[in-house]
Amino acid sequence: MTASAVHSGETAVTGRTLSRRRALFAGLCLCCMPTLGRAAESFTLDEVGPGIFVRKGLIADATADNVDAIANIGFLIGRDGVLVTETGGSLADGQWLRAEIAKRTPKPITHVVLTHVHPDHVFGAGAFVQDKPVFIGHAKLAEALGARGEFYRKRLVELLGEDRTGPVVYPTMSVADTAAIDLGDRRLTFTAHGPAHTTCDLSMRDSGSGLLFPADLLFVNRIPSLDGSLGGWLTEIERLKAMGATRAVPGHGPVAVELAPALADLSGYLTALRDGTRTAIAKDVPIEKAVASVAQDQRDRWALFDTYNGRNVTVAYQELEWE
Amino acid sequence: MTLKIAPTAALALVLATTALAGPARAAGASDTEQERTARWQEIAKSIFGDRTIEKTDSLVKIDAPARALDAALVPITLTMPEDGQIKAVSLIIDDNPAPYAARFEFGPAADPAELKLRVRVNNYTDMHAVVETQDGKLYEAKQFVKASGGCSAPMGMSDEEAMKGMGDMRMKFAETHPGKPVEATLMIRHPNFSGMQMNQVTRDYTPARYIDKLTVSAGDKTVFTMTGDISIASNPVINFAFKPDGKPLRVAASDNAGGSWQHSFTPPSPTN
Numbered sequence: 140m141t142a143s144a145v146h147s148g149e150t151a152v153t154g155r156t157l158s159r160r161r162a163l164f165a166g167l168c169l170c171c172m173p174t175l176g177r178a179a180e181s182f183t184l185d186e187v188g189p190g191i192f193v194r195k196g197l198i199a200d201a202t203a204d205n206v207d208a209i210a211n212i213g214f215l216i217g218r219d220g221v222l223v224t225e226t227g228g229s230l231a232d233g234q235w236l237r238a239e240i241a242k243r244t245p246k247p248i249t250h251v252v253l254t255h256v257h258p259d260h261v262f263g264a265g266a267f268v269q270d271k272p273v274f275i276g277h278a279k280l281a282e283a284l285g286a287r288g289e290f291y292r293k294r295l296v297e298l299l300g301e302d303r304t305g306p307v308v309y310p311t312m313s314v315a316d317t318a319a320i321d322l323g324d325r326r327l328t329f330t331a332h333g334p335a336h337t338t339c340d341l342s343m344r345d346s347g348s349g350l351l352f353p354a355d356l357l358f359v360n361r362i363p364s365l366d367g368s369l370g371g372w373l374t375e376i377e378r379l380k381a382m383g384a385t386r387a388v389p390g391h392g393p394v395a396v397e398l399a400p401a402l403a404d405l406s407g408y409l410t411a412l413r414d415g416t417r418t419a420i421a422k423d424v425p426i427e428k429a430v431a432s433v434a435q436d437q438r439d440r441w442a443l444f445d446t447y448n449g450r451n452v453t454v455a456y457q458e459l460e461w462e
Numbered sequence: 463m464t465l466k467i468a469p470t471a472a473l474a475l476v477l478a479t480t481a482l483a484g485p486a487r488a489a490g491a492s493d494t495e496q497e498r499t500a501r502w503q504e505i506a507k508s509i510f511g512d513r514t515i516e517k518t519d520s521l522v523k524i525d526a527p528a529r530a531l532d533a534a535l536v537p538i539t540l541t542m543p544e545d546g547q548i549k550a551v552s553l554i555i556d557d558n559p560a561p562y563a564a565r566f567e568f569g570p571a572a573d574p575a576e577l578k579l580r581v582r583v584n585n586y587t588d589m590h591a592v593v594e595t596q597d598g599k600l601y602e603a604k605q606f607v608k609a610s611g612g613c614s615a616p617m618g619m620s621d622e623e624a625m626k627g628m629g630d631m632r633m634k635f636a637e638t639h640p641g642k643p644v645e646a647t648l649m650i651r652h653p654n655f656s657g658m659q660m661n662q663v664t665r666d667y668t669p670a671r672y673i674d675k676l677t678v679s680a681g682d683k684t685v686f687t688m689t690g691d692i693s694i695a696s697n698p699v700i701n702f703a704f705k706p707d708g709k710p711l712r713v714a715a716s717d718n719a720g721g722s723w724q725h726s727f728t729p730p731s732p733t734n
Contacts, residue, residue, distance in 0.1 A: 286616040286660050294611075338618060366618060423636055423647070425578060425701065427527065427537040449531040457535065457697065460649065461632075 182208065184239055185394045188348030190216040192243070193394040194236065196228075198361050198442045201259065203298055206231040210259040210355075210390055214240055215345060217322020220249030223272070224343060224352055225390070226263030229295060230305025233263025237270075248272050250320060252329075253310055254354030254390070255337045256283040257366070258291040265305030275320075276310030277331045277339035284309055314341060330382075332356065335372035336363070344382060351384035351398060359392025359401050362408070362441035365451045369413050369458055376406050408437050412448075416455040417462075426456045491586040491610075498556065498588050502604075505554060505561050506592075510600060515592060518601035520544065522551060522593040526607050533583050533612030535695045540577045540591050548574045550594040555693050557587035559613055559658065563693035569684025571704050573643035578701035581693050582612035582656065614658040617696060621661055621668050624653040624696065629723035631713055638732040643703040646729070648678065650699075650715060656692040673698060674718045681709030706732075 184192040193213035201207035207228025214223045214236070221240055227233040240248065248270040253261050255277065261284070264274065288307035295304045312318070314331045321327075325347035332340040336355045343352040356375055358364075365372070380402060387398040415433035418424075424432070430449035438444050493501075506515055525539040542548045551574070552565040563581050568574045583589075586609070592602045617624050628651055636645035650673065657670030676688040676698075685704040704711070706729050716722040 282620065289660070290611070290614065290616060423634065425537065425539075426535075426580070427525075427539070430531060453532045453535055460699070461651075461697075 182235065184213065187213075187388060187395040188345070188350050191345065191348055191350065191388075192216075192239070193388055194239075195394050196259070196391055198391070200443070200446065201228060201295070201298060206299060206303055207259050207262065207295065208232045208235075211388060211392070211394060212236055212260075212263065213388070213394075214248075215322070215325065215327070215347075216244050216246060217325050217347075219321075219323035220247045222250040222252065222320075222322060222327060223248060223267060224252040225254055225260050225354065226251060226267065228259035229262045229299055229303050230265045231299070231303040233266030233305065236263060237266045249322070250275060250327075252276075252341065252343060252352075253280060253308070254342075254352075255340050256280060256287055257337065257355065258295055260354065260390070261308065262292075262295060262305050264308035268306075268308060273312050273320075274308060274310045275312045275314065275318075275329065275341070277341040278313045278315035279331075280310050280339040280341070281313065283337065283339045330378075332375045332378070333371050334368035335375040336365070337367045340367070340375070342379065342382075344384060349384060349386070350395070351379065351382060351387040353379055353387055353389065355390035357387055357389040357392075357396075357398075357401060358405060359389040359396050360442055361391040362444050362447045363405060363451070364447050365409075365412070365454045369409060369416075369455045373406065373409055373413070376402055376409075404440070408434065408441065411437050412451055412455050413459070416452055416459050420456065420460050426453060429456055491608075493586075501556055502554075502588060502590060505556060506590075506602075509552065509554070509562060510592070513600055515600040515602045518593075518603055521547065521595065521601045522591045522603045524553075524589055524591045524603050524605040526589060526605050528606070528608060530583055530607060530609035530612070533609035534615045535580050536583045536607065536609060536612065537580050538578065538589070540579075542574045542577070542593060545573075545575070547595050548593050549596050549598075551577065552590075552592045552594075553579070553581070554590040554592065555581060555583060555587055555607075556590065557585040558582070558693050559584060559656075560691050560693060563691055565689045566686045568686050569679070571680040571683035571685045571707070573703040573705055574686075575643070575703060576645075576701070578699075580695040580699055582615075582695055583607055583609035583693075584613040585610055613656045613692065616659050617653065621653070621655075624655075627651040628653070629715070629721060631715070631723070631725040633711065633713070633725075633727035635727075635729050638706065638730055640732040642732075644706050644729055645701070645703045646711065647699060647701045648713060649697065650676075650713075650723075651697055652715075652717065654690075654692065654694050654696045654698060658692075669719075671717055671719045671721075673715050676700075676713070676715045678702070678704070679712045680704050681707050683707070685711070 184194050187193050196210040212225035212227045251267045251272045251274050253276040314329045317330050319328045328344045330342045340356050411434040419429040430452045433452045523541040530536040550567040553563045554561050555563050589605045630651040632649040634647040638644045654672040655668045659668050661668045672692050673690050678685040710726045710728045712726050714724045
């Protein structure tokens with residue numbers, strides 16, 4: 140987005156009205172932005188494997204109307220219980236998911252996976268506290284939630300109000316390397332990844348379907364956001380490739396994809412980001428210019444590119460300038 | 463506008479939050495021009511006393527993104543094209559918890575034509591640059607910046623990790639030409655804790671720890687002395703120009719917790 144497009148003239152924003160200009164600036168398109176009611180109705184769950192249901196998140200930013208339902212979330216029904224993976228972006232989003240589970244199975248919710256610290260993935264957890272499940276997370280998730288949880292919560296409350304936001308929920312089972320749980324007829328294997336998308340990314344593999352759940356280690360169509368380590372993410376992509384899965388449920392994008400081409404696209408963006416930022420640093424292109432020039436050849440490939448690419452360059456620049 | 467934390471959603475949220483600016487955010491985002499002006503007058507008085515500050519479009523100019531991509535790292539360029547007239551420049555971020563972000567006093571080895579630094583911005587705010595000319599007069603320029611949460615945004619790592627290598631420095635020199643000022647980029651490893659960031663383990667606020675004094679000299683001549691505060695982004699990077707005299711560039715930095723570090727860098731020989 141260009142700075143000049145919104146420069147002067149705007150003073151107060153009253154209440155929660157979203158002017159078209161601001162909406163456009165924030166990367167939102169008013170014409171396709173659902174109201175809350177319509178959003179809830181239009182959400183469906185796709186069965187991506189036997190007993191595996193996934194809701195496609197909106198390709199948008201969090202707004203008061205969409206209750207931050209922007210991540211792919213879902214659940215697996217096992218013989219002995221239900222595992223929820225990705226809880227949703229708010230208490231309201233989590234409550235929607237919990238109601239959908241109840242429509243499909245009477246089995247208890249025994250496990251809830253918190254794939255990383257970002258609010259669009261963890262704020263639905265509050266809806267499942269009453270089920271007393273095991274909350275599974277990366278060993279570094281607790282400290283990341285400690286540092287950022289309240290900060291995120293405050294912002295979400297400003298957007299959605301206290302009632303729809305929910306509490307910060309901490310993991311009760313932490314994974315430092317790998318771990319597995321058994322639902323009776325399927326085994327779920329977890330891998331704690333090194334700094335990549337964030338510093339606490341947890342992936343999951345289902346033995347029943349062979350599906351891989353890389354969460355936000357895999358973005359499809361929506362531009363990835365970098366909040367961990369660029370070099371680390373490229374390394375973890377290699378690790379995901381070696382896991383032997385052919386299909387995966389990305390954290391954002393379609394509910395299920397062929398893994399290899401999706402990882403190739405992701406790798407293409409991250410490599411362009413890395414190489415472009417390195418070149419900018421080597422040529423003494425300052426950060427404020429680099430944000431507008433790096434990885435521009437990727438622009439047509441990703442939704443929300445203008446909203447996030449400059450930000451990604453800023454993060455990459457800080458990481459790479461000390462190389 | 464945003465936190466140090468990028469995320470799909472952290473950024474998403476912040477973008478959306480700032481875009482919507484609900485009532486709770488009102489403080490900085492919805493202030494009227496009058497309120498902003500009143501605040502600036504109050505701040506200016508606390509820093510400069512009763513001295514008159516004239517507006518200028520020529521002695522100093524601020525370049526900052528109208529909307530920050532990352533509120534914890536907002537790149538600022540101060541342009542001061544009038545050679546030999548500028549004694550010092552102050553950067554004030556009106557709505558930050560500690561508005562007085564930095565003051566640079568230039569020495570005989572300085573070429574203050576362009577100065578770059580990275581700051582944190584906590585709210586929608588006016589930013590002011592005030593220059594003091596050699597004859598002791600003050601001039602101000604202003605720029606409005608939209609950002610939020612830059613001071614309280616937690617770093618993406620533990621405090622220990624953030625403090626790793628504290629005081630390490632690097633200097634990059636642009637090409638040098640005989641008789642011309644040399645552009646240099648100084649990088650310093652330092653978390654510059656703002657005092658508003660939550661510690662990940664104790665879940666208490668990490669005490670403010672920031673570089674409060676930084677002196678760069680070329681031989682015996684000072685390039686600049688910077689007085690800094692919590693508004694400077696972590697791992698400070700400052701881009702400046704100096705008049706080389708063949709001697710190494712010396713950097714002395716200290717922080718408010720008693721840390722001090724010195725490094726010396728040799729500029730490349732001029733090429734024709």
